[in-house]
Amino acid sequence: AQSVTQLDSHVSVSEGTPVLLRCNYSSSYSPSLFWYVQHPNKGLQLLLKYTSAATLVKGINGFEAEFKKSETSFHLTKPSAHMSDAAEYFCVVTPSGGYQKVTFGTGTKLQVIP
Amino acid sequence: EPEVTQTPSHQVTQMGQEVILRCVPISNHLYFYWYRQILGQKVEFLVSFYNNEISEKSEIFDDQFSVERPDGSNFTLKIRSTKLEDSAMYFCASSEVGTGVQPQHFGDGTRLSIL
Numbered sequence: 001a002q003s004v005t006q007l008d009s010h011v012s013v014s015e016g017t018p019v020l021l022r023c024n025y026s027s028s029y030s031p032s033l034f035w036y037v038q039h040p041n042k043g044l045q046l047l048l049k050y051t052s053a054a055t056l057v058k059g060i061n062g063f064e065a066e067f068k069k070s071e072t073s074f075h076l077t078k079p080s081a082h083m084s085d086a087a088e089y090f091c092v093v094t095p096s097g098g099y100q101k102v103t104f105g106t107g108t109k110l111q112v113i114p
Numbered sequence: 115e116p117e118v119t120q121t122p123s124h125q126v127t128q129m130g131q132e133v134i135l136r137c138v139p140i141s142n143h144l145y146f147y148w149y150r151q152i153l154g155q156k157v158e159f160l161v162s163f164y165n166n167e168i169s170e171k172s173e174i175f176d177d178q179f180s181v182e183r184p185d186g187s188n189f190t191l192k193i194r195s196t197k198l199e200d201s202a203m204y205f206c207a208s209s210e211v212g213t214g215v216q217p218q219h220f221g222d223g224t225r226l227s228i229l
Contacts, residue, residue: 032215043118043205044157044220051215090157094215101170102218104149104157 002027004093006105014113019063019078021108023091026072033074034092035065038107044090050074061085086112120206120221127196128229135191135224137206146189147207147218148181150174157205163189193226201228 007022025031032051036044048059055067061084065076074091091105119138127133139146148160162169163181180192189208193200203225207218 034217036220041222043120043222044207046217046219049215049217101159101162103159106156 002029002031002093002095002103004091004103004105006089006091006108008108009106010109010111012111012113013081015083016080019076019081019085019110021076021089021091021110023065023074023076023105024072025074025091025093027093027095029095031093031095033065033067034094034102035059035063035074035076036090036092037087038090039087047076047089081110081112083112083114086110118206118208118219118221120204120224122224123222124225124227126227126229129198130195132192132194133196133226135193135204135206135226137189137191137208137221138187139189139206139208140219141187142210143208143219144211145169145209145216145218146181146183147209148191149205149207149220150202151205151223152199152202160191196226196228198228201226 003026005024034049035047038044047063048057050057050067058064063078088107088109090107092102094102121136146163149157151157159172161171161175178194182190203223205220205223207220209216209218
């Protein structure tokens, strides 16, 4: 069994300040973890993935996430928010190895204030 | 960059009618998926498809639903006898076969409205 908890449904930051979107997971297996972003009326775009290699993962648009097994967390960060980062972000977990059935978190809406 | 395309972008259907949602996965991908997102709720897995058969399906994917790969490029989701609660955004995704877990690439979705 696996599950994902995104601790904040909404996060609001000022442009140019750091972003932290929190994600905790549980999995019976060694998990793979992903972050996706969804802009309004658009599909889900892959930001980054963790698949049991380096625990600090760098993604697109300056985002990164750190896999912490002891804390069962995979928080998404960015040093400096941009207006274009305003979107909804989904943390996703899947068992490692072969074909995967993914479980989505409930999403975090990021608002960036000018 | 290759992408997953879905048609139509918005489908309006009368309750009780059948609807077919279409997807063209990325050409070298072999795993295909359907998800739905009811307004304001989380994205839910419906079904996965590999080698011309369903690999896994959720409890949502009952006899009302079916999937098909009618030719070498399309992947369709059919919903029979639609209900009001079928109104949602439906996303298609595809992924490669490779070593380890391959990320899924999503289309922009079809918004299905049941009247």
